[in-house]
Amino acid sequence: MTTVRIDAHHLHYTPLNQQIRAAIAAGAKEIIIDNVLGQRFIGDGVRGDGVTITVNGVPGGDLGMFMSGPTIIVNGNADHAPGNTMDKGKVIIHGSAGDAVAHSMRGGRVYVRDNIGYRGGIHMKQYMEKRPILVVGGAARAFLGEYMAGGLLIVLGLNGVTPIAERGVGSGIHGGEILVRGPVDELHLGVGAKQTLATEEQKVMIKPIIEDFAQQFGLDPAPLLASDFTRISPASARPFANKYTWE
Amino acid sequence: MSIGSTPLKFKVSIDPDRCMSCGRCIENCSYGVYRKEGDDIRINSRNCVACHRCLAFCPRDAIDIEEKPNDYRSHPLWTREVREAIFNQAKTGKIILAGMGNAQPYPVIFDRLVLDACQVTNPSIDPLREPMELRTYIGKKPSSLTLKQLPDGEVELLTKLTPNLQIETPIMIGHMSYGAISLNAQTALAKAVSRIGTFMGTGEGGLHESLYPYQKNMIVQVASGRFGVDINYLERGAAIEIKIGQGAKPGIGGHLPGEKVCADVSCTRMIPEGSDAISPAPHHDIYSIEDLKQLVRGLKEATEWKKPVFVKIAAVHNSAAIAAGIARSSADAVVIDGFRGGTGAAPRVFRDHVGIPVEAAVASVDAKLRQQGIRHKVSIIASGGIRESADVAKIICLGADAVYIGTSALVAMGCRVCGTCYQGNCAWGIATQKPELVKRLDPETNSVQVENLIHGWTLELAELMGAAGINSIESLRGNRDRLRGYMLDEGLMEVLDVKTVGA
Numbered sequence: 001m002t003t004v005r006i007d008a009h010h011l012h013y014t015p016l017n018q019q020i021r022a023a024i025a026a027g028a029k030e031i032i033i034d035n036v037l038g039q040r041f042i043g044d045g046v047r048g049d050g051v052t053i054t055v056n057g058v059p060g061g062d063l064g065m066f067m068s069g070p071t072i073i074v075n076g077n078a079d080h081a082p083g084n085t086m087d088k089g090k091v092i093i094h095g096s097a098g099d100a101v102a103h104s105m106r107g108g109r110v111y112v113r114d115n116i117g118y119r120g121g122i123h124m125k126q127y128m129e130k131r132p133i134l135v136v137g138g139a140a141r142a143f144l145g146e147y148m149a150g151g152l153l154i155v156l157g158l159n160g161v162t163p164i165a166e167r168g169v170g171s172g173i174h175g176g177e178i179l180v181r182g183p184v185d186e187l188h189l190g191v192g193a194k195q196t197l198a199t200e201e202q203k204v205m206i207k208p209i210i211e212d213f214a215q216q217f218g219l220d221p222a223p224l225l226a227s228d229f230t231r232i233s234p235a236s237a238r239p240f241a242n243k244y245t246w247e
Numbered sequence: 248m249s250i251g252s253t254p255l256k257f258k259v260s261i262d263p264d265r266c267m268s269c270g271r272c273i274e275n276c277s278y279g280v281y282r283k284e285g286d287d288i289r290i291n292s293r294n295c296v297a298c299h300r301c302l303a304f305c306p307r308d309a310i311d312i313e314e315k316p317n318d319y320r321s322h323p324l325w326t327r328e329v330r331e332a333i334f335n336q337a338k339t340g341k342i343i344l345a346g347m348g349n350a351q352p353y354p355v356i357f358d359r360l361v362l363d364a365c366q367v368t369n370p371s372i373d374p375l376r377e378p379m380e381l382r383t384y385i386g387k388k389p390s391s392l393t394l395k396q397l398p399d400g401e402v403e404l405l406t407k408l409t410p411n412l413q414i415e416t417p418i419m420i421g422h423m424s425y426g427a428i429s430l431n432a433q434t435a436l437a438k439a440v441s442r443i444g445t446f447m448g449t450g451e452g453g454l455h456e457s458l459y460p461y462q463k464n465m466i467v468q469v470a471s472g473r474f475g476v477d478i479n480y481l482e483r484g485a486a487i488e489i490k491i492g493q494g495a496k497p498g499i500g501g502h503l504p505g506e507k508v509c510a511d512v513s514c515t516r517m518i519p520e521g522s523d524a525i526s527p528a529p530h531h532d533i534y535s536i537e538d539l540k541q542l543v544r545g546l547k548e549a550t551e552w553k554k555p556v557f558v559k560i561a562a563v564h565n566s567a568a569i570a571a572g573i574a575r576s577s578a579d580a581v582v583i584d585g586f587r588g589g590t591g592a593a594p595r596v597f598r599d600h601v602g603i604p605v606e607a608a609v610a611s612v613d614a615k616l617r618q619q620g621i622r623h624k625v626s627i628i629a630s631g632g633i634r635e636s637a638d639v640a641k642i643i644c645l646g647a648d649a650v651y652i653g654t655s656a657l658v659a660m661g662c663r664v665c666g667t668c669y670q671g672n673c674a675w676g677i678a679t680q681k682p683e684l685v686k687r688l689d690p691e692t693n694s695v696q697v698e699n700l701i702h703g704w705t706l707e708l709a710e711l712m713g714a715a716g717i718n719s720i721e722s723l724r725g726n727r728d729r730l731r732g733y734m735l736d737e738g739l740m741e742v743l744d745v746k747t748v749g750a
Contacts, residue, residue, distance in 0.1 A: 017548060040541065045478045045549025061541060062532075066478045066549045081532050084545070087477040103531050104473040106517060122531045123473070127517040147527055149518065174523060238523050240502045245341040246669065247332075247595055 004028040009035040024048040083110040105132035126150030142166035149175040178232040198229035257295040258316035265309035272301035277674040298665040300674035345595040347666035356606035364714040374709040380719035386411030386579040388623040415444035416705040421651030424450025427591040431688040437461035438694035453515040472526035474516040488557040494588030494631035496597040497561030500526040536572035555579035562608030567615035580626040587632030589654040592669035613646025636707035659700040
């Protein structure tokens with residue numbers, strides 16, 4: 001397996017991405033980028049099944065935007081919207097991430113070890129076999145899963161944090177589901193969202209995902225799987241169906 | 248129901264002396280106006296929307312359609328439309344959904360602008376025998392060129408040019424998505440633009456695979472719903488357009504109702520069949536002009552800076568300042584969509600009351616960009632209510648590089664502007680996904696009609712330019728001296744930067 005190392009010190013994102021693309025085109029399966037400091041768009045629109053890109057440092061916004069295939073591992077925090085409109089692949093963040101994580105993601109997975117900002121998983125959508133998954137180890141800020149149209153969002157509340165402590169969860173949700181470890185205050189639900197206690201079947205469905213997440217970050221999945229989960233889903237698949245009358 | 252029924256919008260009658268009971272009206276009407284009872288054709292005028300499908304296919308001209316057969320007591324303030332909207336909302340308590348463009352009788356600025364022609368001095372040019380340059384390049388132009396003289400006398404261009412779209416006429420077709428219109432309608436438009444050498448927009452519904460052969464003439468749209476957007480889609484387009492706003496409904500998003508999301512629409516948009524396709528009002532990653540820059544650059548980075556990126560905004564009060572921000576965002580063109588822009592469905596209150604005319608918006612955007620010395624950084628594409636070649640000439644004089652047409656292209660395929668697109672029953676096979684209606688629209692013949700229209704306009708544009716002694720579209724652009732305002736007020740003439748007739 002070919003490994004390519006890129007030093008991102010003082011490197012603009014365009015030449016950085018050009019080097020990533022060139023490495024993938026040359027057959028590299030392992031790309032390690034050192035000294036990343038705020039470069040946006042890393043892996044933007046990049047294809048490459050079986051390619052792993054390791055980011056050492058703190059990437060800027062829109063990490064893995066429109067990406068289709070590679071796995072990005074971030075050893076650090078990420079800025080806003082990692083996994084923006086991502087199609088396929090994985091983004092694994094050993095730290096926290098900013099707002100709009102996994103925005104409009106249509107496939108693949110985003111794992112965030114710690115916390116995420118506002119509007120996480122906003123407008124994620126699914127189609128046929130493409131079902132995006134966002135797993136957050138810690139807590140999410142307000143408006144989690146807003147406008148969600150498909151996919152799966154899991155918030156675990158590890159290390160004693162309250163997974164959901166702010167309002168607007170699932171505002172306008174019309175597809176997909178949000179699973180939160182532990183209870184969610186009814187006051188925090190957004191318009192169009194409803195909550196139920198996750199059934200055993202629903203927990204079985206997320207088991208392999210939680211195991212995979214735990215394995216990535218060296219966690220013990222057993223206590224997570226033993227917990228109760230709250231399932232937040234759409235009250236209607238047609239939230240706007242009764243809003244209009246014809247002229 | 249204490250309000251009872253409201254007066255008929257249209258009254259349909261069949262002249263019994265002319266009718267031969269062939270039943271074509273029954274076959275063609277998709278709104279259920281006609282039915283056969285025994286040997287008679289019965290009429291339910293209440294269902295009529297005046298789409299004229301029956302009339303167009305009646306072989307004996309036997310059908311008459313009369314608008315507003317019953318009068319209300321006339322009143323200048325309490326118009327029929329206002330009263331009927333109140334009846335509707337008193338019954339339903341809902342937002343009124345309407346189609347097509349602004350239906351308020353606001354004055355049309357285009358109709359109060361007149362073009363110039365040469366007389367005696369600066370002779371006019373005959374386009375029949377003189378070359379007329381209508382080719383237009385959409386995209387950034389360099390502020391200066393660096394050249395190197397080569398030993399053999401040739402000159403090498405050292406300035407790196409950014410990608411531009413080359414169009415053979417300054418007329419493109421705007422974004423009407425698959426979902427809003429049928430695949431046959433999109434196919435007809437695609438065939439037309441590819442033959443003419445111009446471009447069309449996909450709308451935000453993705454790009455159906457049957458249109459891949461025309462992709463080099465397609466501008467792919469990225470809207471807030473991000474429907475059908477993946478890297479393959481972005482790479483297929485000749486250019487990418489970020490839709491921020493739409494002239495028909497500035498400030499709000501769109502909802503494609505689940506019943507229009509059939510299997511094929513579903514796979515093009517990449518969402519489950521029958522689910523509502525909701526495009527929220529803002530993009531979730533754009534909350535400032537800096538964020539817009541980030542999306543523009545995100546799209547360019549994804550496509551390796553090979554594609555021009557356009558940003559479309561609705562014409563609103565501060566369009567000029569917004570466009571100045573867009574011009575600095577790395578975008579290659581700004582699309583200004585005026586308040587007369589069409590739509591399949593918009594809340595009536597937005598369609599009729601929000602936004603400003605494209606003429607004023609384009610003039611102020613062009614002026615602002617010139618004042619700031621950044622006009623070369625973006626092309627200006629005008630859309631929303633372009634009805635004829637004179638409108639194209641006038642808006643180019645006001646500063647546009649090119650136009651998008653929408654409704655005009657649909658009218659070329661039979662649309663009668665009945666404005667009930669939101670019902671999904673379009674008898675012409677345009678704004679519908681019902682297979683039995685869609686198949687009425689033959690992509691090949693309709694593409695010829697659209698091509699004819701654009702060809703005709705292009706010829707007229709060349710004639711207008713020739714008459715004005717201009718042989719290149721470049722010389723018409725922003726050339727306000729070729730316009731005069733007729734019965735326009737002083738304030739508006741100042742905004743448009745045109746003089747009055749006689750001056």
